[in-house]
Amino acid sequence: MPQTRPRVALFVTCLVDLYRPSVGFAALKLLEEAGCQVEVPATQTCCGQPAYNSGDRMTTKDLARAVIDAFLPYDHVVAPSGSCAGMIGHHYPGLFADDPHYRGRAEALGAKTHELVSFLTDVMGVERVAARYDGVVTYHDSCAGLRELGVKAQPRRLLAGVDGLSLKEMAEPEICCGFGGTFCVKYPDISTRMVDDKAKDIAATGADTLLAGDMGCLLNMAGRLKREGAPVKVRHVAEVLADMTRDAAPIGEAKA
Structure with a gap:
């Protein structure tokens, strides 16, 4: 396990926020017990996945820029959702193929975005x-x-x-x-x-x-x-x- 406490931003997700806050608190507990310094950026919003799946690239880009700006300063970004983590990690860079400033930022954010349980085991080395x-x-x-x-x-x-x-x-x-x-x-x-x-x-x-x-x-x-x-x-x-x-x-x- 890393010797220093990584600064982790918890991406709560819309469905957790609106329907199941207990999942957010559970994620926070697991991350802290794994040795992380956890923060929940107050300016976070939807990752843009519904708009992206509906073909609304303009709205998706607006939401993605807000997420990138809020989460980029952290060592890692962790979400209790494979779909939201996949959206940020795999689809953000392509959104900004024609935007040299945000493409690099999107790639940097995507490289440090993880699904919760994968982060615990693969990055923090949690075994039990x-x-x-x-x-x-x-x-x-x-x-x-x-x-x-x-x-x-x-x-x-x-x-x-x-x-x-x-x-x-x-x-x-x-x-x-x-x-x-x-x-x-x-x-x-x-x-x-x-x-x-x-x-x-x-x-x-x-x-x-x-x-x-x-x-x-x-x-x-x-x-x-x-x-x-x-x-x-x-x-x-x-x-x-x-x-x-x-x-x-x-x-x-x-x-x-």
């Missing part, structure tokens, strides 16, 4: 967390985290050290849940069929809890599981790793 979760979980690999950032083994490695937890894999954990950002809006029938198939795969494991690293996927799957009456709790992986599952009800459920 102090957490307990009594239950059988299954893990969904979100598309952006898996295919853009290579997040696959890292969450499973840390979950293996959580006391009381056992992992039961789905038959097809890497298959898209059908959310896909604006995909579910553009192609609702296809999206519904995809999440229906995913819900069946989840239920077939017999797991009592579903985990993933992206709120969009989690909200989508939680909604389908609830409509199907499946007795499966849904949580962001950070909440389990941070041992903060007592602080918030499962996604889609009211706190008792």
Whole structure:
């Protein structure tokens, strides 16, 4: 583990901010326990991914410039979301191909932007967390985290050290849940069929809890599981790793 405390900016993400603040607090706890000096830039806003997926490059650039200006001074940028981290790391540089000033800044920011669990394991060298979760979980690999950032083994490695937890894999954990950002809006029938198939795969494991690293996927799957009456709790992986599952009800459920 690095000897000096890296200055890390937490990119909270829109869905965490609006729907699941507990994930942001869990991410903060995990980063601080890993030895990071964590800050949450007050001027942060959306990464621009919805506008980007809809073809609105002008709005995307405006949002991206704000993110670059706010986050570039830090040693690392960490997001509890593979899709937001992938947007910043992989798509920002191309946005500014014709802007010599911001292209270099976008490339510099992209090089130090990470998904949360990948950062903990691959950069900070975290091998085990102090957490307990009594239950059988299954893990969904979100598309952006898996295919853009290579997040696959890292969450499973840390979950293996959580006391009381056992992992039961789905038959097809890497298959898209059908959310896909604006995909579910553009192609609702296809999206519904995809999440229906995913819900069946989840239920077939017999797991009592579903985990993933992206709120969009989690909200989508939680909604389908609830409509199907499946007795499966849904949580962001950070909440389990941070041992903060007592602080918030499962996604889609009211706190008792």
